[in-house]
Amino acid sequence: MRIVALVIITLIAVSCSSKKSGEELAKENCSSCHKFPDPSLLDKKTWNDQVLLDMSYRLGMRNKFELAAKIPEEQFQTAVAMKIYPDTPAMSVEDWQAIVDYYVSNAPENPLPQKAKSTISNNPFHFKQEDFVSPTLQAGHVTSVKVHPSKSEVWVGMNTNETLILDSKLHVNSTLRTPSPNVNTAFIQGKTYLLSVGKILPNDEKVGDLFQVNTSAKLTKLVDGLKRPVDMQVSDFNGDGTADFLLCEYGFQAGQLVWVDGKTKERHVLKSQPGSRNVVIKDYSKDGKPDILVLMAEAKEGVSLFINKGNGLFVEKPLLQFDVIWGSSFMEVTDLNKDGFDDIIISAGDNADNSIIKKAYHGVHVFLNDQKNNFKEAYFYPAHGATKTLARDFDADGDIDLAMIAFFPENEQGKNESFLYFQNQGKLQFKVSNLNLPDDARYMAMDAGDFDKDGDIDLLLGNFQFGKPKPGVKLTPGLQIRLLRNTIR
Secondary structure, three states: OOHHHOOOOOOOOOOOOOOOOHHHHHHHHHOOOOOOOOHHHOOHHHHHHHHHHHHHHHOOOOOHHHHHHOOOHHHHHHHHHOOOOOOOOOOOHHHHHHHHHHHHHHOOOOOOOOOOOOOEEOOOOOEEEEEEEOOOOOOOEEEEEEEOOOOOEEEEEEOOOEEEEEEOOOOEEEEEEOOOOEEEEEEEOOEEEEEEOOOOOOOOOEEEEEEEEOOOOOEEEEEEEEEOEEEEEEEOOOOOOOOEEEEEEOOOOOOEEEEEOOOOOOEEEEEOOOOEEEEEEEOOOOOOOOEEEEEEOOOOOEEEEEEEEEOOEEEEEEEEEOOOOOOEEEEEEEOOOOOOOOEEEEEEOOOOOOOOOOOOOOEEEEEEEOOOOOEEEEEEEEOOOEEEEEEEOOOOOOOOEEEEEEOOOOOOOOOOOOEEEEEEEEOOEEEEEOOOOOOOOOEEEEEEEOOOOOOOOEEEEEEEOOOOOOOOOOOOOOEEEEEEEEOOO
16 A cells, blocks of 8 residues: 555635634545544644645645656656646645644644563464475565466466465475566466566556467466456356356556456456555455455555446445555455354555655454444454455365464564464454564465375465665575475374
């Protein structure tokens, strides 16, 4: 989640001060596009030096061409084409300064600390660690991990544009190549799909592709021209008997959620907004047609249900709305309290934006369903940089446990929160452990499944390194995949 599109998007231009207070102006204008951001969400310095500075360009309060030397040319040109940076001020200087003063005056001096949380142990429980270390790559390059549903193998997307197929002993059996990194392998209805992202870093270039892997390991391109795609699903949305494709184009300034007709290849945009992160397809309205549940992780963050009205037409029903700087990273859907209705688990921890600070609201959020598809938060575990949480019955006791990875963790002063395992104790109580994993990886990808086909659920974590390690941190050279082999059976 980037603050570049977060605080005030649409404001009414006025030629002189409105005489309203900064709070009134902020609430009036910010709330017109998204949930009002309270000043306490960030500290004074971050508001003043980063977020509000960025918004001043978006409101035409500063010369947009100053940005040409600060951001990549492609990003700047895209923003100009979309008229994100206006040529004329959207408000008076007095009103803008009143909004700035309101946020800076009411924000805390330092980021708010995390709330108290249960102790993290290093109990390994019933997992045994095994690693795949590349003999040729010195840093982690994993962009996706997917356990095969019927074979003892895992498909590993790499930043090298390779997809490695590893056997149950983590040996490379074969390799596929895509034009760009594979960020999502999907095994759906007996078919295998690879989602080629285009460029990983923020961009809106239409260079992503969806491929199907044929029986001869050849790739067939199904959809091209995608803007930084990150997730895909397959279903018959228009009832014509042919499978259609649903794609999350995360993008940067101009992403979208779109479904592509399997017969005509026609594209139908469901939502024009960056940050469509991942989707779940299910008949939530109980009318025999597939509906779409989606997490939007940029700009207007939240979860929406797209209700299928037939013939490929959908109506959006917003279910959850988050603060604009929440940093939503992933949505998991499961019946956590076993009442027969799906609950929603949100990992919030994306910190690659204009406010790279510790945030008290980062972590694992559980929203329970009231059995009418209305959701209320019932559990929160603070964890800096939470990236993805998976829900499975890992200990085979009949309830749902959780596994979380954090790409921006708080691994300081002896802490190790890059990975956390939540063993369900009932009534939304969990024993939390890092399974005594070493602090030598940055996990961006994770999957759960019966990797070795012995009847229990294993975990595989993908390491993606960039930049220099923190002082005192020793990285395992060449570490790509960390297998947590379940020994419960």
